[in-house]
Amino acid sequence: MASSTGIANLWEYSFLFFIWIVSVVVVRFLIKTCTSSRDTLRCPPSPLALPIIGHLHLLSSKLPQSFQDLARRYGPLMQLRIGATTFVIASSATVAKEILRTHDGDFASRFEFGPAEYNIYSGIGFITGPYGTYWRFMKKLCITKLFAGPQLARFSRIRELEIQKLLKSVLKSSKEGEACDLAVELTTLTNNLLCSMALSKTCSDNVMGAKEIRRLVVEIMELGTKLGAYEAIGPLKKFDIFGYGKNLVEAMWRYDHLFDQIIEFYEDDMVDAQDGNEEADLMSIVLETYKDTNAEVKLTKNQIKFFFLELFFSTIDTSSAAIQWAMAELINHPQQFKKLREEIDRVVGSNRLVSESDVPNLPFLQAVVKEGLRLRSPTPIIHRECTKDCKITGFDVKANSKILINAYAIMRDPEHWNDPLEFMPERFLVDSNDEIGQRQIEMKSQDFHYLPFGGGRRGCIGGTHALLVSYVAVGALTQCFDWKVKGGDKVDIEVGSGFSGAMALPLACYPITRFDPF
Template sequence: MASSFNVMFFNCIQFLISVSIISLLIVLRLIKTFTNSQATIRFPPSPPALPIIGHLHLLSTQLPKCLQTLSRRYGPLMQIRIGATTYVVVSNASVAKEILKTKDINFSSRYESGPCQYNIYKGCGFITAPYGPYWRFMKKLCATKLFAGAQLDRFNHMREQEFEKLMKSLMKCCDEGEACNLGVEVSDLMNNLTFRMTMSKKFSENGGEAKRMRMLILEIMELAAKFGANEVLGFLTNIDLFGNGKKIREAICRYDVFLEEIMKDYEDNLSNGEENNEDRDLMDIVLETYRDTNAEMKLTRNNIKNFFMELFMASVDTTSAAIQWTMAELINRPEVFKKLRDEIESVVGLKRLVKESDVPKLPYLQAIVKESLRLHPPGPIMFRECIADCKIKGFDVKARTKTLVSLYAIMRDPDSWNDPDEYLPERFLSENNIDEHNEMEMKGQDFRYLPYGGGRRGCSGAAHAHSVMHTAIGALVQCFDWKVKGGEQIDIIVGSGFAGAMAVPLTCYPITRFNPFK
């Protein structure tokens, strides 16, 4: 009996020891696997960080310049943390190509920044929409109907009329001996153009509707720019510290009322049989899609309202900033200014205003625009979000990591450009095939040069912006000499924030040299 008990006890001990050994081996294996998997993760280089704020102490108000400085120390693919949010920063053409071409599908989403929790259209955006059916539908709509070449050509007469109004306004300043804020003048030009292209049936000569739209968009953008702390410190996201959240919601609500009035007017005209297929604008086209019960994607009224708000935000300030930078560079360089004027006079003469159709015959004007966009891209930082774990240049980038593609750094990279910080339009005249370069530029396929972004989320309105820039700059050089108010040179200083706009208003005296209206 005792012997049998001893055998049973010994067997039990053996079993327990075996189970313990097996359990220990499993635990050790799991620890080894976990340790090895962690060891194989190789994140991009990163500067030393501080608790809570991360790398905020290394950033300045001139973010594009600051990121360029950091990238030169830590590499063209760099990881930084701002508060609770991790970003990877891309700063050269090789990495940009991998993200915007080779791994484009992984970086095909954008993220909403700023005070999106106060936006009554949250989740209805196109520019900020995640990659999916809605974004693909709107992209196709833009490419085939809204910003297609034939549609843009139909607005040629509108653009010519607005250019003439700008020239006459500047000539009036000259006659009265007054200085003008060229930035305000060009912003008014772009606002009127955008309003006429999108909602021409509501545009009146006194500009009341266009001005109302401009004031609403400016108010929303100015309030949105005040949400720095909420972006950095995640725990403050839902706390409206200074009441700006309430103000921005109220401003968007006023915009909503205005757009609803316009949309109802269009719908009333349609019900009264007043639609004219020969005079359709963008609102007509979008509302047609809204009414189409067979459309592959059903648009809501909030989708439409948010789309037009994004359109005004994206087109007015970016293109006007690019025109201002170009004029500042030209005014500071009389020899470049004169060379461009000589080219315009040799091709166009002194009997009429330069037109869009003249631009292909003005290679120096094209080179000047290219160089201005290289040094002063209207959107110096491009926002993306990684949607799946992937490797970029041997480094691991995790899903949901926010990505900043620094166009500013890429287009000033000394490995891609000689004398990258110098304004040298002639560098674009040495291309073996200027037409081929233009094609690559517009499609975002030359990854050294991405003024309009790249990949499948490149700027939909690039062709329109490009056309307006060339014609506006050509006319401003053709018709006027310029005297800087308070000095001989314009300060080439970048303002704060993401946009890369001029820090100091471009205030000059226009001196009429050629009046095409006499």
């Protein structure tokens, strides 16, 4: 009996010992596997994060500058978590080149800021949408028809008339001795320009006014910005605590109803635009494509409505901000202002207004605008989304990662720009001693030290038009007026908060008429 009990115990002990051996082997294998996996995945460096808010405590309201400061400590590619969202931040031309050229296809998609559930057009965007068949089709339409050279040339008369309206408004302030808010004037200029180019048949006839479109676009943008702040609230972003989401949906439906009326007006009363038609505006061309049964992609009306909304989002404030910054820097640098005026007087003379045809003969004017875009970019942060796992400068970037390219830091990098914080238009002149100036920087982002219009296949499609407007507006405001700053000797050039590169304070100045072209 005793021996049988001993044998039973021996078998139990042996079985338990066997289980222990197997468990040890399995646990060691799992530990080794997990450790090996962690060792092989090399994520970008990241500061210590706090629960819920992540790295929000390390950021100021001026995000591009905050990213730049952190990049000096953690390197040109780093990882930050803002609330519930993790971002990979690129802060050097070398990293930007890898993303926008070497791996351009992997980073050709963009992501939407803020909760997408309040966007009634979510998932059908062009400017903010993913890279795919629809995006390629719309990009081809933009570069071959909507923003092609011949179409931009047709809009030259519109640009000329709107510049004249701007000057007449400023002349009125000058005659009355009143301060002029250039921010308001220039935003009106770019708003009217885009409305006339996009919807000339309605805006010009006051069928559906540009002011109503502008009001709705501004309301939607402001509500979207507030909702974007929910990214920092973590779990609470799912709850519409302040009602911004509800208000955004209502504003977007009002916009939707307005554009339904505009599309109906075009369909009922206007002849389809044909190639070579002088009267063709952007809506005419898009609707012609919409009705084309042989088109590669069959557009929907929702896609058309959101395309124009995105166009307003990306154009109105950025174009006006670029002109504002150039004027602010010129006013703060009297010698540069004088040099530009002398060039205009020499090339244009004193009997007529500067025009688009003069621009090729005004290199310093071009340099002023380019330098303004470098130092005060209206879009200091470029956003992308990674579509598959890849390596950037030796670090692993996972698929679906949200990427922020800090153009603000790249265009102020002292390793590539002499005196990067100084306003020096001369650096863009061909005979400049500055290395960057000697290379005659390409505006199409081939030089990744200069990214005012983004880069890669998702670069800005309206860059050429934005430059034309900026050149002529800055030239005309310099040619026609002297400027006295309201309440001081210099313009306050403080940058606003958030991702935007807009001015924090209104650009209020007294215009003193020097030349009245009318």
